[in-house]
Amino acid sequence: MTTGFEFLTQDDERLLLEKSSCVTYRPGEQILEEGSRRQGIFIVRSGLVGVEVAHLGRGVALRQLGPGAIFGEMSFLESAAASASVVAREECTLDVIEGPYVHSLLASVPGLAARFYQSLAIMLAQRLRENTAMLPPLLVEDVPQVNRFHAARTGQAGTNNIPPKLIDTVEQFKFEMMIADRMVKEAKQPEAEIQEKVSAACQTIVSALREHIERERHLEKGIGAYVFRETFSLFMLSRTVDRCYTKPRGYAGDFYTIEMMYNDEPAGDGRLGRFIDQWGLAIDACRAVKNRRGVLSRAIRDACSGHASGPVHITSLASGPARELFDLFAEGGELPDIKATCIDIDNQALAYAAGIADQLGVMDRFSFAQDNVVRLAHGRGRTVLKPQHMIYSIGLTDYLRDDLVVSLLNCMHDKLLPGGVAVVGNFGVNNPSKAFMDHVLEWELIHRSTEDLKTLFARSKFGSTPVEVVAEEAQVNLFAFCTKW
Structure with a gap:
């Protein structure tokens, strides 16, 4: 079997494998434990193995390796503890070459050490490129929408170009929310009545935003900036809306945001936060996210x-x-x-x-x-x-x-x-x-x-x-x- 050592000759590979042990592992069986100081080179002959690191108490796979793949080389090079665990994903067979034997070969066979370490250098450079691609905490690469920074909204529109009917709707929205806040503070009305008022006000502004943009496409950026500016402080009281906007994982639909939608447990800041959140968790987009699960x-x-x-x-x-x-x-x-x-x-x-x-x-x-x-x-x-x-x-x-x-x-x-x-x-x-x-x-x-x-x-x-x-x-x-x- 050809190993992943690019610069080794066939004689080099034969010498390496001559003293190797052929070991079979069952699915789920641990091959190498994170922190282990075992020195050796492991070559996958058949099957799949997973390289895992402990994260939040769980083993998270960094990669899966198939036939011909090599691991254990970092511990061998540094004489250090293994930085990850390796687990059999299915029944697999490995050639295991113990460290002392490798060192003795490198010292006794002319030219082998140079070819061996050159092969390792190529292997590690490739792995570095792969790891670099994983650094951004994003869903995917090359996606312009995935951005930690918010869009610039300055200079896009004053109220001169905003449809008067939309301005009236926004002002009415703020008035209705002020009334709802007072209702919560006085605690005289049932929460269902307060929720109905908040949901109606929020839905009215969302519908108005959509309708005005559809009617006047050339003003879309200005209309959007105006509604954002005038309603931001209220909508961001919702935990879900705030998380979608702030994007702590780099994009709005991260795993925890989706889980919040699935759990459907309203929460937020101030007196109105949880009421706005309950509305937000029921908008069409959130309903769709919940439904797609089924x-x-x-x-x-x-x-x-x-x-x-x-x-x-x-x-x-x-x-x-x-x-x-x-x-x-x-x-x-x-x-x-x-x-x-x-x-x-x-x-x-x-x-x-x-x-x-x-x-x-x-x-x-x-x-x-x-x-x-x-x-x-x-x-x-x-x-x-x-x-x-x-x-x-x-x-x-x-x-x-x-x-x-x-x-x-x-x-x-x-x-x-x-x-x-x-x-x-x-x-x-x-x-x-x-x-x-x-x-x-x-x-x-x-x-x-x-x-x-x-x-x-x-x-x-x-x-x-x-x-x-x-x-x-x-x-x-x-x-x-x-x-x-």
Whole structure:
């Protein structure tokens, strides 16, 4: 077997492997423990292993390694403790070359040391490039919308160009919210009545924003800036709205924001915060996020029921909290026979999801891999996937340009088994919350129609394969299903 040492000769490799031990590991068995001081070079002969680091008390996969891959070289070079653990993802066989034997060979065979260390240098340079791509705490790379900085709004509009009717609506909104605040303070009205007043006022301003932008597109930036400026201090009392706007993980739809929407527990600042938050958690966009969880759970359940024997291999790209997968195990009854891989660039998202899997007692059915999905789509990722029965993206393509979506679909096609299903979710063009998301939350997504999604599949390796597009209950989020022929 050829090793990953690029500059070694065949004789060099034969000498290295001559004294190696061939060891087989069962799925889930630990091969190397983080902090271990064992010196040696490990070469994967068959199967998959996962390289993990402890994060928030959970093992989060940094990469998966397949046949020919090497690990243990850093501990060997530095004579230091292992910086990560390595766990068998499936039954695998490794060649293990103990450190003292390697050192003796390097000292006794002319030229071997130079070729060996040159090979290691190339290997480590490649790994550094991969790690550098993982540094930004973002969902994907090359996505202009993903930005920690807020849009400049200065000089875009004074009130001279703002439709008078919109100004009246905004002033009425502020007046209604002042009345609601007084109602909370006096505690004389039922909370349901206060909630109704707050929700009506918030919805009126959101509807007015959308309608005026649709009517006067040339004033969109000015209208958006005006509504933002006049309503900001009130809307940001909502915990959910504030998190979407401030983007502590670098983008609005991070795993914890999505989890807040799923949990649907209103909270906020001041007397009105939780009332505004309850409204915010019920807007069309949030309802769509909650609904898409059920759409995917049903699709995964259908994939399992249509599979005759053996585990169903499923991969979630930009997985976030992965609730749609865990719902299958919380329903009761017969547990689905799945092997799920959750891929996300955010290690906190993976650690959070791993904690849920641990609580449900299903860690043996899940792999968690930190990777950049766009790099993966371009063949530059570091996650090794076996052929899959289903690959899906629940909320990623909203951030991607068309060419990147096509690359992602090509990647899905390559990694699916014949008969495997690709599923892509995307906000639809009829999203009533779009103007509010764009101009108040600064959560700008690429909205697409049914025909847009079908065209993207047609441009990919799926070609003329039929695509079925369905909408969740709120009719905001679209899901495209395509089976690989």
